[in-house]
Amino acid sequence: MTEKKRPLLITTGEPAGIGMDVVLVLGLAAEGKLQDFARPIWVTADAKAMQTRAEELVAASVLKSIPSWHTINTDINADNVDVNLVDQISQQDIDADSAFILLDIPCAAPVVCGQINIANSAMVAQQLDIAHKLAINNTVAAIVTGPLQKSALIDAGIKLLDGTMFSGHTEFFMQQSGCEKVVMMLANQAMKVALVTTHLPLKDIPAAITAENVRQTVQIVIDDMREKFGLAQPRILVCGLNPHAGEGGHLGSEEIEIINPVLQEFIDAGVNISEAMPADTLFTTRHLANCDAVIAMYHDQGLPVLKSHGFGDTVNLTLGLPYIRTSVDHGTALDLAGSGGASATSLYQALNMANEMADKSLIDVPAV
Template sequence: MSGKSCVNSAKGHERPLLITLGEPAGIGPDCVIRAFALQGEAFRNAIIVAPPAWLEGRARLLGLSLNIRVHNKPRACYQTGALNVWNPVAEPEENVLAGRPSVETAKTVVACIREAAMSCLRGEARAMVTGPIEKAVLREAGFSFPGHTEFLASLAGDPPFAMMLASKQLRVALLTTHLALREVPQALNIEHAVRTICVVARDLKRRFSLTSPKLALCALNPHGGEQGHFGPEERTILTPAVDQARKQGINIEGPLPADTLFSPFMRKRFDAIVCCYHDQGLIPLKALSFGEAVNITLGLPFVRTSVDHGTALDRVGSPDVNPNSLLAALAMARCMTMGENRWEN
């Protein structure tokens, strides 16, 4: 896989980068505060989209001092020494109990995500970085989407999109996302597979400056289906999808057996691996890069990156909360939005 360090040759952008906390009762606020304490420069021209009280309360719990600069709209903010915050919600700020999500705060979480995305769509912000959400409480609050990815795609007019996770060692994209394993075979089809492959190939060119990305498609069944003996999906869906993608000029191989595709030798051959279901891609990625990988939504008209971890409600306030994935997501978003960039080993 091509490397991931960004070398920027462009001047700083005026439009800010927006950061949403995700679930405020989880470690999202911890990660922002600890990341800012470790690398304040990473937050230059970045704005947290949240009620300031959510950050102030968590800083007190952590025993850390925190200077906040409040904005009434997204704007360039290159001053250092304070965390920039924009609260787009007019309602009174709800109290947040660490480790205890509530329906009331969930509604504000959704509103902050929506406003950040709309700011990107209006061209007021250059990208958004999202913290982890607590999906169960969001559903209780009336949120009808499986996750961030589908919600943002809906706000953007439902363009073809794909979920990709990336680290220094590996990039994986998914044909299906948050779905029960038993439902995966029925969810796979040629049209969707080709569409996802095309989105991945296009955005690797557009966002990662890879002129001719090399992709692999992972088989669904053991040993690639063993000529249909272990399942028909490779013959009836995945191979035809690869054939159609190749006809569109995409450099892709597969379907290839999952048990060898993630070996060091095979990983070096490809810029991204397209996987059939969630854990097929995320298990190898997190085994290699847990805490340092980045979740990316491809296909949107703006850049969106996210951390690779959950809300960790039981670890709120813990001194061992690691903000590295947030810092990686910030760095990735900046690189993906630069007018001129290149990715090096």
């Protein structure tokens, strides 16, 4: 057995979107970007659709040639899918020039760029399922997810493990891993923003801002800033929920009744964390210059600010999971699939972050 580091697994997500495009752009041997990581790269996709997409990108003059990859048939339903795959892959004579190993998960219906077909949603969910199985058993060092169209999975009736509506990778991997709580964080050169709540309608957010949710979020951020980013004493700023952090209770009481009492527990324990701050004040240069991570109460309080400082150059990661999961910062970009207009920078950053975290991880034992 060759002593190689464990693979990074990329899920390409929605086949009608740009997930395959960005893998192909990084995979082209002439650029060799996937070889930067000194790890095998495994990719989940429909093999026929990947070939067609590569041909489309050559026709669009984005790729000079088709990158080489090695296809493995994947029996996603096998209980020991991880062992089967490792066996299959180690028995193959894989060309050293292969940019990646493609784990073939066939689509039910033909793939048309930019056109969602919910007949293919099960295949998207299968990619997540196999990614979880391979990560939880330490077969792969990390999962790096490409974009999926949440509405396509919902419209196809795909549910999370607890029977609720599919809402995102974050919730999917949390439930599959049996975690009570994980935290969505997006990170770029300008800032790191973690969220107390993720994919919820705005009207449901106040009820989700409980003391326990805030406490668990802060603890996970502290733990993962230490473990994954090597910051022993992270400096954390926390947004209030209401305008002006409630203006002393005149514009909402969650800060006084729920958020600040929890933050005070951490302050008393010596953690470098603020009380609830007005979000518009927190997201100014002076405050951001003195902070390692921001905790925002909800998706569109934190993410628009962060993405305005580096959309396309940002990584989405899940804190608190038993394995490493990073992701691109963008969606399916249906308008760009097959056109060559999709930037692969965020995928590269997501791979880079996953690779660095895996290199630091104590469980990164040599495998296949």
